[in-house]
Amino acid sequence: MKEFLNRSYQIIFSFFCGVVPFTDLGEAVPNVSLLLITFFFPFVVKQSDWKKINNRFYFILFLLVLIIFIQSILVGRWEDFKFIKKLILLIVILIYSIPIKNNLAPMLSFTLGSLILLVCSSINLVLFFLISGKIDMTTGDQVASILLGDRPYVSYAFVLSFCLCIYMSNLVGKAKFLLYGAALIFFIFIFIISARISLISLVLIILYYVFYTKNIKRVSLIIFILGVFSSIMFTFSDSLKKRFFVSSNEYTLEQIVKFEPRYYIWNCSYSVLTENKAYLMGLGFDSLNKQLETCYSNSTDFMNKEQQDYFVRSKFNTHNQFLNFMLSTGILSLLLFIFFFISWFKMGHRNYYVSILFFVIFLFCLAENILSRQMGVELFALTLVFSNMISIREKKQYD
Numbered sequence: 001m002k003e004f005l006n007r008s009y010q011i012i013f014s015f016f017c018g019v020v021p022f023t024d025l026g027e028a029v030p031n032v033s034l035l036l037i038t039f040f041f042p043f044v045v046k047q048s049d050w051k052k053i054n055n056r057f058y059f060i061l062f063l064l065v066l067i068i069f070i071q072s073i074l075v076g077r078w079e080d081f082k083f084i085k086k087l088i089l090l091i092v093i094l095i096y097s098i099p100i101k102n103n104l105a106p107m108l109s110f111t112l113g114s115l116i117l118l119v120c121s122s123i124n125l126v127l128f129f130l131i132s133g134k135i136d137m138t139t140g141d142q143v144a145s146i147l148l149g150d151r152p153y154v155s156y157a158f159v160l161s162f163c164l165c166i167y168m169s170n171l172v173g174k175a176k177f178l179l180y181g182a183a184l185i186f187f188i189f190i191f192i193i194s195a196r197i198s199l200i201s202l203v204l205i206i207l208y209y210v211f212y213t214k215n216i217k218r219v220s221l222i223i224f225i226l227g228v229f230s231s232i233m234f235t236f237s238d239s240l241k242k243r244f245f246v247s248s249n250e251y252t253l254e255q256i257v258k259f260e261p262r263y264y265i266w267n268c269s270y271s272v273l274t275e276n277k278a279y280l281m282g283l284g285f286d287s288l289n290k291q292l293e294t295c296y297s298n299s300t301d302f303m304n305k306e307q308q309d310y311f312v313r314s315k316f317n318t319h320n321q322f323l324n325f326m327l328s329t330g331i332l333s334l335l336l337f338i339f340f341f342i343s344w345f346k347m348g349h350r351n352y353y354v355s356i357l358f359f360v361i362f363l364f365c366l367a368e369n370i371l372s373r374q375m376g377v378e379l380f381a382l383t384l385v386f387s388n389m390i391s392i393r394e395k396k397q398y399d
Contacts, residue, residue, distance in 0.1 A: 009037065009099060012103045013097070015109065016033035017109045017113070018109075018110060018253050019033065021114045021116075024149030024153065025149065030374075030378065034118065037080050039085045041095075046099070046222065052388060057343035057347060061384075064336040065084075067329075067333065068084060068333060069330050071330075072084060075281060079284070083285040086300050086372070087377075089377050090377050090380060094385060097385040097388075100389075103392075103393060105384055107168055110164065111161045111165060111168075114161035115182060116257055117186070121146060121189075124145070126141060137192070138194070142265070149375070155195030156197075156360070156364055158189060158195075163181045163357055165180070166179075167353045189256045190202060190376060191230075197367045201363055202358070206250065206361070225242035246351050261319075262367070263314050264301065264302065264311060265318060266318070268292050268296060278327070278330065280332075282329040285326060285329075287326050289315065293315055296308065296316070298325075318369060319367060320366055320368075322338070324371075342385070348387060354394075361384075
């Protein structure tokens with residue numbers, strides 16, 4: 001009976017990992033999976049399993065969530081519990097991962113789910129091309145319908161899968177070339193959909209490998225291939241050129257900066273911070289979003305009325321998780337979040353695979369409020385889970 005429960009738990013958790021990339025299509029399936037995991041968890045967890053999260057950076061993260069929870073109750077920010085529920089979901093996923101013994105299964109499941117999503121997105125992209133005669137990956141709503149989810153989050157799932165493919169290729173023997181092939185597919189598709197943050201992440205992953213390895217021939221080959229491929233993609237992809245502001249037109253630096261939505265978002269975030277001076281307790285997540293909307297409505301910095309209306313209609317959040325914690329819950333939350341990343345880096349900087357997972361999620365937190373939506377929380381949690389699994393596996397090999 002015990003073996004049946006353990007095997008069932010492993011299957012359900014792996015299934016949950018596999019459906020995470022599809023969360024934007026519907027949250028019901030991952031939520032039902034978590035409910036099933038909740039039922040099995042008390043019957044499969046052992047006392048020794050808790051050691052897997054017995055480290056400093058997990059403690060800091062748990063403390064951060066606890067402080068935000070208590071602060072919201074003390075200040076009476078009941079409307080913020082929509083956000084706090086997502087933070088609690090993060091902790092729940094981390095805890096639910098500790099009974100997992102076969103670490104490879106959740107990674108393979110997540111990678112397979114991402115690959116299926118990529119295939120579905122590719123079909124949509126081909127159909128769109130046949131109808132319109134072009135591939136335009138610059139319009140947000142159109143891109144989301146093609147990718148079956150918001151580009152930043154879907155592309156992050158592809159980056160994470162790319163990293164996992166590279167890691168797992170060292171463990172599976174004959175399937176190594178299949179995983180290398182899958183990694184190449186993720187790599188190319190991220191270029192095709194012009195996902196800027198994910199592309200920068202891929203470049204950092206490769207550059208970090210360049211400094212990590214001592215094989216000069218391999219490094220030279222990687223840099224050459226990356227350079228040639230990037231040149232080809234930027235030459236033939238109009239979407240990629242537009243997304244990175246590469247154009248035949250001569251723009252000033254100020255104009256290029258103003259093409260980036262975060263210029264206006266972060267300016268309004270700074271204005272909200274200086275006007276309210278809520279450094280200690282913050283404004284609350286809900287109140288912050290409302291004040292940002294007001295700032296967009298009153299700003300005179302937009303290029304035209306149409307652009308301003310777009311920002312007001314879109315109700316953009318801070319697009320930076322560090323900034324979001326600072327403005328919403330104060331300086332203590334920001335410091336704890338920073339210390340969390342410092343502890344994570346100190347724990348895994350000697351391991352290439354742990355390091356690249358750290359870098360990609362850190363970069364994503366600089367550009368998005370990843371913890372403000374369910375898919376972002378799930379991706380953040382699984383990045384931590386996979387990083388911890390790799391770290392524990394490597395530690396066992398040296399013990």
